[in-house]
Amino acid sequence: MTQKTDKKIATMEAKIALPRENGELVFQAPWEARAFGLAVALNEKDLYEWREFSSQLASEIAAAEQNNDPSSYYARWVASLEELVIAQGLISRKQLDARTAEYASGIHDHHDH
Amino acid sequence: MNTTAQTDTALRTRALESLLIEKGLITEDIIDEVVEKYEKDVGPLNGARVVARAWTDPDYKRRLLEDGRAAIAELGFDSAHGAKIVVIENTPDVHHLVVCTLCSCYPWSVLGLPPNWYKSYAYRSRAVREPRAVLLEFDLNLPDTVEIRVWDSNSDLRYMVLPERPAGTEDYTEEQLISLVTRDSMIGVAKIESPSK
Numbered sequence: 043m044t045q046k047t048d049k050k051i052a053t054m055e056a057k058i059a060l061p062r063e064n065g066e067l068v069f070q071a072p073w074e075a076r077a078f079g080l081a082v083a084l085n086e087k088d089l090y091e092w093r094e095f096s097s098q099l100a101s102e103i104a105a106a107e108q109n110n111d112p113s114s115y116y117a118r119w120v121a122s123l124e125e126l127v128i129a130q131g132l133i134s135r136k137q138l139d140a141r142t143a144e145y146a147s148g149i150h151d152h153h154d155h
Numbered sequence: 156m157n158t159t160a161q162t163d164t165a166l167r168t169r170a171l172e173s174l175l176i177e178k179g180l181i182t183e184d185i186i187d188e189v190v191e192k193y194e195k196d197v198g199p200l201n202g203a204r205v206v207a208r209a210w211t212d213p214d215y216k217r218r219l220l221e222d223g224r225a226a227i228a229e230l231g232f233d234s235a236h237g238a239k240i241v242v243i244e245n246t247p248d249v250h251h252l253v254v255c256t257l258c259s260c261y262p263w264s265v266l267g268l269p270p271n272w273y274k275s276y277a278y279r280s281r282a283v284r285e286p287r288a289v290l291l292e293f294d295l296n297l298p299d300t301v302e303i304r305v306w307d308s309n310s311d312l313r314y315m316v317l318p319e320r321p322a323g324t325e326d327y328t329e330e331q332l333i334s335l336v337t338r339d340s341m342i343g344v345a346k347i348e349s350p351s352k
Binding site for chain 2: 076080082089114127144
């Protein structure tokens with residue numbers, strides 16, 4: 043973990059700021075922590091710039107609020123991550139849909155539910 | 156957000172992670188490292204409060220063993236999105252051990268995120284088959300006279316162990332007791348050491 047990302051996370055502007063309690067990060071479920079870790083780790087590996095992720099997240103949040111979509115902060119976080127890794131050509135939507143469907147049908151070993 | 160949407164997003168997150176790992180872009184260890192660094196360690200503390208209350212309040216303990224979810228909710232902790240929590244009490248004669256053989260179901264509302272070994276194939280497959288050997292690897296050597304019962308969690312039903320109150324803590328306040336309770340003791344892979352030792 044580099045200081046670099048620490049600072050970026052600490053300075054995410056209010057509109058897209060991470061849910062916190064007494065200044066510490068709060069995860070409502072294990073998958074939220076995984077989604078958080080995944081986005082930060084991909085940035086650590088230089089697969090995208092943090093500002094690319096945060097601007098995607100800002101658009102997801104703005105769109106969800108405009109549509110009165112009751113989705114949670116981390117659901118929007120995952121949607122942003124999905125858009126970004128697909129836009130970067132790291133994986134395809136088709137692959138992701140297929141893998142999600144496999145997990146949903148129990149073909150693969152589930153985690154953390 | 157409703158439970159179905161939660162589950163869908165959880166599955167999608169898992170799918171994203173597994174695809175990115177398969178492509179060699181990231182490893183599970185790096186993600187673990189990030190999460191461990193940031194995650195606040197409040198999870199197991201919720202469980203410790205439940206245990207300390209049960210040790211000091213016999214009525215609470217009775218309610219906890221009867222209906223874990225309701226008694227845990229009394230202390231203000233959310234019970235894992237509707238999953239039932241069953242609390243099982245260790246005694247000098249019976250020791251309980253919790254596992255999820257299928258995946259990694261865990262009472263995270265009281266214990267936080269599961270440790271990596273809990274999710275490992277080795278623990279999941281061996282805890283049922285050879286619990287005594289597994290406990291030895293956690294440095295817990297139980298006498299042969301102690302019966303070991305293994306509880307297999309699933310998505311609707313999670314188990315938490317109520318460990319034995321250690322000797323020498325008769326004068327302890329509830330707050331002092333909380334500080335003695337460990338995560339591992341509530342999974343059943345450890346006992347709580349007597350502080351006088």
